[in-house]
Amino acid sequence: MTSQHPAFDRTHTDDLAAFVRSAPSPYHAAETVAERLDAAGFRRVEETERWEDGAAGGRYVVRGGAVVAWYVPEGASPGTPFRVVGAHTDSPNLRVKPQPDLGSHGWRQVAVEIYGGPLLNSWLDRDLGIAGRLSLRDGTSRLVDVDRPLLRVAQLAIHLDRSANDALTLDRQRHLQPLWGLGDAEEGDLISFLAQEAGVAEADVTGWDLMAHDVQPPAYLGRDRELFASPRLDNLLSVHACVAALIRAAEQPDLAHIPVMAAFDHEEAGSGSDTGAGGPLLGRVFERSVLARGGDREDLLRALAGTVCASSDVGHAVHPNYAERHDPSHHPRANGGPILKSNVNQRYATDGAGRAAFAAACERAGVPFQHFVSNNTVPCGTTIGPITAARHGITTVDVGVALLSMHSARELAGADDPHLLASALAAFLES
Numbered sequence: 001m002t003s004q005h006p007a008f009d010r011t012h013t014d015d016l017a018a019f020v021r022s023a024p025s026p027y028h029a030a031e032t033v034a035e036r037l038d039a040a041g042f043r044r045v046e047e048t049e050r051w052e053d054g055a056a057g058g059r060y061v062v063r064g065g066a067v068v069a070w071y072v073p074e075g076a077s078p079g080t081p082f083r084v085v086g087a088h089t090d091s092p093n094l095r096v097k098p099q100p101d102l103g104s105h106g107w108r109q110v111a112v113e114i115y116g117g118p119l120l121n122s123w124l125d126r127d128l129g130i131a132g133r134l135s136l137r138d139g140t141s142r143l144v145d146v147d148r149p150l151l152r153v154a155q156l157a158i159h160l161d162r163s164a165n166d167a168l169t170l171d172r173q174r175h176l177q178p179l180w181g182l183g184d185a186e187e188g189d190l191i192s193f194l195a196q197e198a199g200v201a202e203a204d205v206t207g208w209d210l211m212a213h214d215v216q217p218p219a220y221l222g223r224d225r226e227l228f229a230s231p232r233l234d235n236l237l238s239v240h241a242c243v244a245a246l247i248r249a250a251e252q253p254d255l256a257h258i259p260v261m262a263a264f265d266h267e268e269a270g271s272g273s274d275t276g277a278g279g280p281l282l283g284r285v286f287e288r289s290v291l292a293r294g295g296d297r298e299d300l301l302r303a304l305a306g307t308v309c310a311s312s313d314v315g316h317a318v319h320p321n322y323a324e325r326h327d328p329s330h331h332p333r334a335n336g337g338p339i340l341k342s343n344v345n346q347r348y349a350t351d352g353a354g355r356a357a358f359a360a361a362c363e364r365a366g367v368p369f370q371h372f373v374s375n376n377t378v379p380c381g382t383t384i385g386p387i388t389a390a391r392h393g394i395t396t397v398d399v400g401v402a403l404l405s406m407h408s409a410r411e412l413a414g415a416d417d418p419h420l421l422a423s424a425l426a427a428f429l430e431s
Contacts, residue, residue: 012244012419013228017218019240020230024131024145024213026065026089026265029236031143033067033243033263034060040247042069047284054293058250061285065089065265066275068285069246073255078295081306082286083257084394085245085425086277086384087238087313088267091231092116092407094123094153094176096130096210101188108181108188110151112212116268120170122408124155128178128212134191134198135207144198144210151178151212178212214409226335226415233411237401237418238312239263245425252430257307258289259429267313267384277384283392308357309396310428311349311385312421314411315339315372317402327375332402334414337368338421341383341398349385354397361428367420370402399424 023029034044042058045051056076060069066089070082094112102111110130114120127149133141153176158164170176181188194210195202218230246261262285266276273279290300318331332339340355341348362369374380389396401421403413 010415012422013415016228016237016240016418017230020218020232020236021147023089023232023236024129024147025133025143025209025211027133027141027143027209028131028145029089029239030062030065030067030263033069033239034062036243036247037069040250042071042250051288051292054289061281063281064275066281067263068260068282069243070258070260070285070289071246071250071255072258072289072293076258076293078290078293078299079302081257081303081308082260083429083431084260084262084282084307084309084388085242085429086262086264086309086311086388087242088235088264088271088277088384089239090116090265090268091234091236092118092268093409094118094128094178094212096132096190096208100190100210101185102177103179103183103185103188106182106184107179108183108185109177109179110188110190111177114172114176115211117407119405119408120172120176121168122405122410123153123176123212125152126409127215128152129215130194130210130212132208132210134194134200134205135209136200137204137206142198142200144194146194146197147215149215151180153178216410220415221412228413228415228418229410230413231410233401233403233413234314234406235267235312237314237413238421241418241422241425242312244422245429248426249429255430257429257431260285262388264384271384271387277387278391282388286392304392304394307392307394308354309385309388309392309394310358310425311383311388311396311398312425313341313383313385313398313400314403314406314413315341315400316406317404317414319404325375325378327373330371330373332370332372334402334404334412335416336370336402336414337417338362338399338424339370339372339402341372341400343373343380346386347380347382348398349383349389349396350398351395354395357395357431358397358399358424358428361431362424364431365423365427367424367427369424372402
């Protein structure tokens with residue numbers, strides 16, 4: 001059986017695969033988004049510049065692994081409300097420590113720290129590359145991506161742990177340090193190797209933000225290729241959909257709102273950073289955009305009072321082997337369309353008003369949607385949604401795509417859901 005929904009577009013999912021491969025770190029994700037915005041006619045602005053140009057057109061700002069982009073339509077006033085789609089660029093993974101060279105018993109290893117909440121066993125016995133940014137002595141940075149098998153977290157053989165299939169226990173400090181060669185630890189010289197890969201002098205590298213990533217490319221899966229397996233679907237799937245939605249919205253005439261796309265970093269670690277949803281980046285863009293159009297604080301507050309945000313992050317599809325872990329009346333399915341995520345304790349920000357706004361967008365786009373709520377005995381995660389709602393005082397709805405293997409090194413979604421989500425978000429921005 002093939003996809004039955006008329007909106008299905010394999011081209012979109014093909015493009016998502018390319019997007020994921022180009023974004024092995026949040027810093028690469030931000031620059032990939034920037035390249036796509038440049039191609040669509042948006043203009044990059046720097047936070048250190050004066051934002052005096054309030055004319056119609058698209059603009060964006062990049063800070064580290066975060067991007068905020070917006071499009072001012074013709075005739076927008078200083079008090080014109082915003083319509084926001086938000087996501088995050090980071091994923092749970094293994095990140096390189098400040099002193100990276102490690103090893104023993106003739107093996108060279110890399111010292112890593114656990115970022116976020118990964119499924120640790122999914123990182124075992126995988127071919128891993130390494131990517132991120134190198135900070136240089138002159139204050140600039142250089143992206144680096146070794147997208148080939150370089151690292152491996154080797155699992156202990158079953159002969160040496162007969163209980164592994166019954167109760168695998170991984171010590172985060174002792175069992176997850178990847179190996180990358182033979183020799184003594186002092187011969188590891190990871191930063192020297194990466195400086196060479198990036199084309200910079202080792203002496204110029206004074207800092208780094210580096211992480212491991214699965215180098216196996218995204219792929220369609222199943223007899224009819226109706227499934228899509230990929231690393232970092234949480235949450236590059238949403239980032240990709242948000243960018244596509246913003247670019248499409250910028251092509252529409254007579255927009256009543258200012259469409260905005262916000263892709264934050266550090267959601268998996270709580271969003272409490274200068275590039276996270278808990279930081280000031282989005283609020284400053286709101287304020288400076290209003291001021292550039294000749295407005296004042298009163299105009300800003302009026303604009304925010306009419307602003308609505310869709311926070312897009314992945315959620316859980318019903319798992320056929322663990323259906324009892326899901327709420328018995330809420331079983332989101334792959335290729336069933338976007339999910340509306342609800343939690344009365346504000347782990348998700350969805351309320352009736354936000355739900356109605358997104359449902360209306362799905363109806364306009366001709367896209368089906370599903371409801372997600374957790375089983376009362378299984379606490380749910382959270383998103384940028386509640387943080388965005390509380391920080392800016394704006395109506396926010398949590399949405400996304402249902403998938404399996406969330407927080408694994410490799411996740412699984414329906415192949416047509418990415419396009420359905422992007423279509424719904426575009427209709428949301430255009431409304």
